Amino acid sequence: NFEIKIYNIIQEFVNNILKHSKANYALIELKEDNNKLFIVISDDGVGFDKTNIKTKSGLGLNQIEARVRILKGKFNINSSKDNGTTIYVEIPVIDKEIIANHV
16 A cells, blocks of 8 residues: 555656656655655756746646655656756655565
């Protein structure tokens, strides 16, 4: 369940890059540290004015923010016109399952 939610968040970011950024390059980084998952997604696209995020529901950013909040995470966007976008997400790993080897 946790993994599916993370996949859906990343999928929405990738869709936004493909639809809106006009980027030549994009990078998705995942790192787990201290029971937290860190996601950094960046592109070299056209960027956007962050002040328009709340009014532009078509970007799906409001949906992503809601999903991150449900997972008790944090979400930050660095973007400006013609300077690309970098998105930072931090989510506590809550459904981590430890699989024991039964011999």
